[in-house]
Amino acid sequence: MTVVAGGAAAARPQLIREINEKVLLDHIRRSGPISRTELAGLTGLSKPTVSAALGSLERTGLVHVTGQRTGVPGPAANLYEVRPEAGFVLGLDVGREYLRGGIADLAGTVRSRLSVRTKAVDAMARIQELVDLTATLAAEVGIEVTQLTQTVLGSPGVYDPRLDALTLTGRLSGWDSPATLAALRERFGPSLMIENDVDAAAIAERAHGHGRDVDSFAFVSVGTGIGMGLVLDGKLRHGSHGVAGEIGYLPFTEGSGSDPRDARKRGGFDASASAAAVVRAARRAGVRGASTAEKVFAAAVRGDALAAAVVAEEALLVAKAVCTVITVVDPDLIVLGGGIGQAPGFLEAVTKQLHQLAPVMPEVKASVLGTETVVAGCLAAGLDRAWQTLVGNSAG
Template identity: 85%
Template sequence: MTVVAGGAAAARPRLIRAINEQVLLDHIRRSGPLSRTELANLSGLSKPTVSAALGSIERAGLVHATGQRTGSPGPAAILYEVRPEAGFVLGLDVGREFLRGAVTDLAGTVRSRLSVHTKAGDAMARVQELADLARTLLAEAGISSAQLIQTVIGSPGVYDPGLDTLTLTGRIGWDSPAVLAALRQEFGATLMIENDVDAAALAERVHGHGRGVESFAFVSVGTGIGMGLVLDGKLRHGSHGVAGEIGYLPFAEGSGSDARDARKRGSFDASASAAAVVRAGRRAGLRGASTAEKVFAAAARGDSVAAAVVAEEALLVAKAVCTVITVVDPDLIVLGGGIGQAPGFLEAVVDQLRRLAPVLPEVEVSVLGVDTVVAGCLAAGLDQAWQHLAGHRMTS
């Protein structure tokens, strides 16, 4: 027993040093460049403690001196910032038509970015295309796979960490356990899989309307339907990873292809996705209703049939958003996706919410573009990478 107690006592100073280092890393990462005095003020640590911890993480190659702050009384203060080359993160977005990706350093600077049209005929071919894209991105960034600290793939579907399964991938068709095994074989131990809409919500929190907002819902309506939910500043996945799968809200399934789609991807998805808008336009006799974009364009030109289809779509989306409001009461709703970002759609949804919802939070349209999922994957990867580095400091 004495040996155990002694070992614990000996380990305590090392743990405290590692915690101090993590605190400084977090401040430098989020607010740098910073001086020793500024770090002491932000962290509440003494200046000698800051100097010791800063020297340790500088020797480890995680931060470096980047210049001096002048203009105030006394000697110029040396500033410290993250050393970008200490590691890299790879973010990949898997879509039905496009594969997108980017590589960033630990300072958050994108070193390479690429989008390619997928020609894959099956799931395994798509895995290979994704691996090829990753190799191209690494080559353009001038780094090797060994320098990657984290790889994040944004994909439709739900990853359940308890069961280690990827399901509900819809049109991508990645539900087979063999796909997950193939992805791990290609990308190794650094792989993390994030739902694509959840990744978009992370991007919104870092780069969009969600900055500084503690609770918001990112609702994506387009080819598919989903939601990313941020509560108390954290993305919420739920116990089984299905938090935000609002495509399965039990709206009317209809008949024929609507019912078949509902069984595959959920009732709300079947009722309000882009394919559903096209079907509604055709049923209403709208000519040229080959895409949802054309239906919305016809409504914008004053076509009364198309306008009725768009109005019904706005009502469906408002009902889903109203459900979210009554369950979690977020500060903000952000609409994304091809339909969610369509001109005039925000106003139509808000008009319905005024009638349906008990309260009306702020509602905005996302201003982020086609690289939103990649940006979210990079944000998630950077957080994970810094956690890995901090954990390594605690155990080394």
């Protein structure tokens, strides 16, 4: 027992140092350039403790002195800032038609960004395309792939630990095979973290969009697929089984574009209100040139009455789903995203229906983050994980 107690006592100062360094790094990331005196005031730590922690962070290359504060009483004070090149984070977005990626340095500056149309016909080919995309991004930054500190992959689906595989992966053929996850781990290494793509979009909204100053909001994505990212008390919620936000499985099957086969595979709401359902509804209604949901919405904007009726039906379906979220979670804000969620006039149409359906009306806004939302969320999540890892290593 004496050995255990001694080991715990020896580990305690190291743990305290690590906590202090994490606290300082968080303030430097958010408020830098910043002086030792300012850090002591913000954290409540003593000046000697701050000096010791900063010295450790400097030695490990996580922060550096970027200048001095002058023009105030007393001697000039060194200003500390995150050293951007201390590490790099890779964010990848896996879609059925496009693969998107970006690399950011530890200061959060995006150094490279790229979107490519996928030609893959199976999961292994798609993984190889992701590897090739990563190599191209790294070359643009001027680094080796081995210099990536953290990789975050935004993907449809949720992780099932019983199968050690992704499930509910929608329209990505073969993506739910255990061999796919094994291959991803092999190619991207131990720093790989996989996040549901819509949850990643919600992280981006939290970091850069309408959710920045909101404690609770739901990001509802309506496009090729349908999903929701839920932030409560400032934290992304996955649920006990990882399926929080899989609203595509809500049992709404009354839309004129609903397909029973899709409902069995991907859920009733997805089969009734996704982009494919909008196209089916438009064709059944006789809308000309209804090859994509975007063209259906464009026709409605031009005054096509048949297309407008399809859009109105879509708005009602989405409003019903959002009303369900409101009555269960009661968030401060609803953010609509995805190709349909951000389509011209759709926000107003959904809001009009919600006024008739919902017991209370939170704010409802359309996302302004664009097609790079998932990558932005992956980078934000990756930066948080990277800093945790780097500080732990420096304290060790």
